[in-house]
Amino acid sequence: MLDQPDRSENPSIPPISSAPDAASAAAPDAAAAAAPAETAPPPTLVPIAPPARAIPAWMKLGAGLAGAGLLAAIGWIIVGQDPAAPTRSPDDAPPTQAAGTQAATPRAPAPTEAPDIAGMPQPETVDLPPIVHADAAPSAGTPQAADAAPPRDDDGDKPEPMDRYEATVRVEKGDTLESILRDMDFAPEEIRKAVAALKPVLKGARLPVGETLTLQVQAPQDNDGKPTLQALVIRPEARREITLERDADGAYSATQRTFEVVAKLVRATGVVKGSLRGSADAARIPPSVRAEMLRAFSWDVNFQYDVKGGDRFAVLIEQSYTTDGRLVGPGRVLWAQITTGGGKNTFNIYRFKPGRGAEFFYYGNGQSVVKSLLRTPMGLNRLSSGFGMRSHPILGFTAMHSGVDFAAPYGTPIxxxxxxxxxxxxxxxxxxxxxxxxxxxxxxxxxxxxxRYAPGIRPGARVHQGQVVGFVGSTGMSTGPHLHYELHQKGRPVNPLTARASQRTGLAGKNLERFRALVARTDRARDGAELIATR
Structure with missing residues (x-):
């Protein structure tokens, strides 16, 4: 709303008509001079809109130039934000303007001197044209961003279509190199050449189940073609890695890399829950290590009769690893411990090789674990009948049982x-x-x-300790498959589980000194060894 002047203070100012005509709007001073000042009635002030007034031509020209400059500036901003458009270094000089051309952003004309009358109408607002986005269709005279460039590689070239790829294949039971390559759909002639090149290096080694083969494959060049084997890496053994490569002439050549091996100490511990075999498996002891440990204890421990639930066992294992972390073998026992009778007895054994003699196990006092007789003539088997008087299961009367019985499946080696x-x-x-x-x-x-009897077992034959002499059955007066085992001293049967009928050897002199030093080193190494890894 425009504030009107107060006539009481300046009676010479004429009233403003609510609907002035064009002539009065163009010459307000003339209209005021024509009216007599003394006869004019008191003015009535009412709010009115400003009178319409023609916009000068110079204002229209200035508004048009300003709009064009704004559009040009927006266009340059959009171009600068396009990731595909080239960037300009801050040090680059701005482009020079051609002589006689309009600047990118025109300067607005300087305003004229303001009129003396506060109620002078203001120029109308000029509507700017809508902003055109870079992805919209270009209009005439509107600056546009550069077209989006296609994706390119680091060198600025368009990427080539992928025609080579890598494949990995896990070897399953029954797989051969030929069958794996056939499954990959290689041409029979290519398979024949690849296998022929690998044969001298593989040297008859079978592919280990679970091993992974890595292949570099050339994709077929047409719809009816077959892929081409470019390279292959295989690890038939932990220590050996074989690489097969194809040259430009299509011939294959194989090379071999051998890894160095380092020793590593690991340990495993467990508590007997159920069977000793199952408890050892739960402790992640490899089967061959478990067999070696139990074999060493077998001269003094009956694993079915002496070992109770809650007894403990532990083992220190020396394993070999390649320099890239592959396990070469299950390892060998350096030290082992087992308790019997619910913890009443404890046995510790150490691996040692005397100066003249075979490497085996000795107790901490230097006594060999080897006796002239094994405590039990089989592995982990259940004691089904003890030594002494008992009621005969077939004859039905009480009689002397002159040995011990071990229940075992048919065919168990004795x-x-x-x-x-x-x-x-x-x-x-x-x-x-x-x-x-x-x-x-x-x-x-x-x-x-x-x-039945083992081959070569006949009267007069010589046998060594641990040699198989026969297999479990149920011949004679027997109610089921088991071994009846007896120990005779001077012609009389004695209890083989309690008799002290055998002697053992011990270390002495320098061998004993070396052994004691080994015991101290092993004990220190055992305390710092890490737990065996899961396979």
Whole structure:
């Protein structure tokens, strides 16, 4: 709203008409002079809109130039933000303007002197044309951003279509190199050449189940073609890596890389819950390591009779690894411990090689674990009947049971408890198939109810400790497959689980000194060894 002047203070100012005509609007001073001042009635002030007034030509020209300059500036901003458009270094000089051309942003004309009358109407607002985005269709005279450039590689070239790729194949049971390459759909001639090149390097080694083959493959060049094997990497053994490559002439050549091996100490511990075998497996002890450990304890421990639930075991293993971290083998036992009778007894063994003798295990006092007789002639088997008087399961009356029985499946191997000479081999009364071995010094062992004899077991044959002499059966007076085992001293049967009928050797002199030093080193290494890794 425009504030009107007060006539009481300046009566010479004429009233403003609510609907002035064009002539009065153009010459307000003339209209005021024509009216007599003394006869004019008091003015009535009312709010009105400013009178319409023609816009001068110079204002229209200035507004048009300003709009064009704004559009030019917006266009340059859009071009500068386009990731595909080239960037300009701050040091680059701005482009020079051609002589006689309009500047990118025209300067607005300087305003004229303001009129003396406060109510003078203002120029109308000029509507600017809409902003045109870079992705919109260009209009005439409107600056546009450069077209988006296609994706390019680091060198500025368009990327080539991928025609090579890498594939990995896991070897499953029954796979061969030929079958794997056939499954990859290579041409038969290419498979033949690749296998022929690998054969001298593989040297008959089979692909290990679970191993991964890495292949570089050339994609088919047409719709009816087959892929081409460009390279292949295979690890038939932990220590060896073989690489097959194809040259430009299509010939294959194979090279081999051999890795160095380093030793690493790991340990495993466990508590007996259920069977000792299952508990050792739960502790992640490799089967071959477990067998070596139990074999060392077998001269003094009956694993079914002596080991109870809650007994503990531990083992220190030396394993070999390649320099890139591959396990070469399951390892070997350096130290082992087991408790029996619910923790009443503890056995510790250490691997040691005397100056003249075979490497094996010794107790901490330097005594060998090896006795002239094994405590039990089989592995982990259940004691089904003890030594002494009992009611005969077939005859029905009480009689002396002159040995111990171990229940085991048909065909379980039976080991000679010690070195000696076979004194008897053949059917013998209620014992069925029977073998008796004379160990000298008045000591003999007997084995009954065998299914059959091992090859070479006959009277007079020499056997060594741990040699297989027969297999578990149920011949003779037997209610099921088991081994009847007896120990005789000077012709009389004694309890093989409690008798002290055998002697063991011990270390002495320099061997004993070396052994004690080894025990100290092993104990220190054991405390710092990490737990065995999961396979």
């Amino acid at each position: 080991l000679a408890a010690g070195a000696g000479t076979v004194a008897q081999a053949g059917p013998y009364a209620g014992y069925g198939n029977y073998v008796k071995i004379d160990h000298g010094g008045g000591i003999a062992t007997a084995y009954g109810h065998m299914a």
